[in-house]
Amino acid sequence: MNAPVLSQSRCADCPIRHRAVCARCDADELEQLDAIKYYRSYEAGQPVIWSGDQMSFVGSVVTGIASLTQTMEDGRTQMVGLLLPSDFVGRPGREGAAYDVVATTDLVMCCFRKKPFEDLMERTPHIAHRLLEMTLNELDAAREWMLVLGRKTAREKIASLLAIIARRNAALTPGDDTDTAEFDLPLTREAMADYLGLTLETVSRQMSALKRDGVIQLAGKRHVTVPDMTRLLDEAGTDSED
Incomplete structure (x- = not known):
């Protein structure tokens, strides 16, 4: 069943405006995007698109998390x-979806009708350039993730995932203190184990060890506080300037 369409809101008020595909658009270009956009919400566990299905839209995650499987x-x-907030879903010029996309948490997406978006890209270099930049960033992130999965220890893998989520969460609120971080973990420990190639027991053991050593603080199973981001990045084996 299709998810309900949300009411429209102004692009200027969008929480991902400065990071999404429209980040460099001027007022006229935003008006053109506004004419072809709509919002769609998905409940946790609901599919956004199945691999091989024809996509009638592309879009950006506004709130929530989705998985690519x-x-x-x-x-x-x-x-x-x-897929975290501001990440782009779909590929202009490609008819079918390459992966299953499923809402991990409750999800809101800003969607654009695919063909009008492709036409707009040809007329609007700001959109095409920004999408290219995001694609190259995604490629860099994929290469970095190969290192995480292939070479890092279980503790480093957990710390790396926490650092990624903390940094992306902080990026949505520019100007916030970057020495500390606080966020709700969007994945269950089972999902973390699947994503990191670990067992559930290993994930639970390493999360408890990071808490015991003061690297993170946990309230319940999901709410994470990082008192010192530099220390978390050291645990992840990540350059703080990366």
Whole structure:
């Protein structure tokens, strides 16, 4: 069943405005985007698109988290990525979806009708350039994630994932203190284990160890406070300037 369409709001008030595909658009270009956009909400666990399905839209995650999953011929599945606020869904010029996209949490997306968006890209270099920049950033992130999965220890993997979520959360509120971080973990520990290639027991053990060592503070299972981002990045084996 299709998710309900949300009421429209002004682009200037959008919480991801400075990071999304429209980040460099001027007022006239935003008006053109506004004419082809609509909002759609999904409940946690609801599919956004299945691999191979024809996509009638592209868009950006406004709030919430979605997972990218690939299914092998024998039915096994692997989570291959996360879509966080401001991340772009869909590929202009490509008819079908490459991955299953499923809402991990309650999700709101700003969607654009695909063909009008493709036409607008040809007339609006700001959009095309920004999308290219986001695609290259995504490629860099994928290469970095190969290192996380292939070479880092279980503790470093957990710390890396926490650091990524903390940094992306902080990026949505420019000017905030970057020495500390506080956020709700968008993944269950089972999902973290799947994404990181670890067992559930290992994830739970390493989360408890990071808490015991004062690297993070936990309220319940999901609310995370990072008192010192530099220390978390050190635990992740990540350059603080990266």
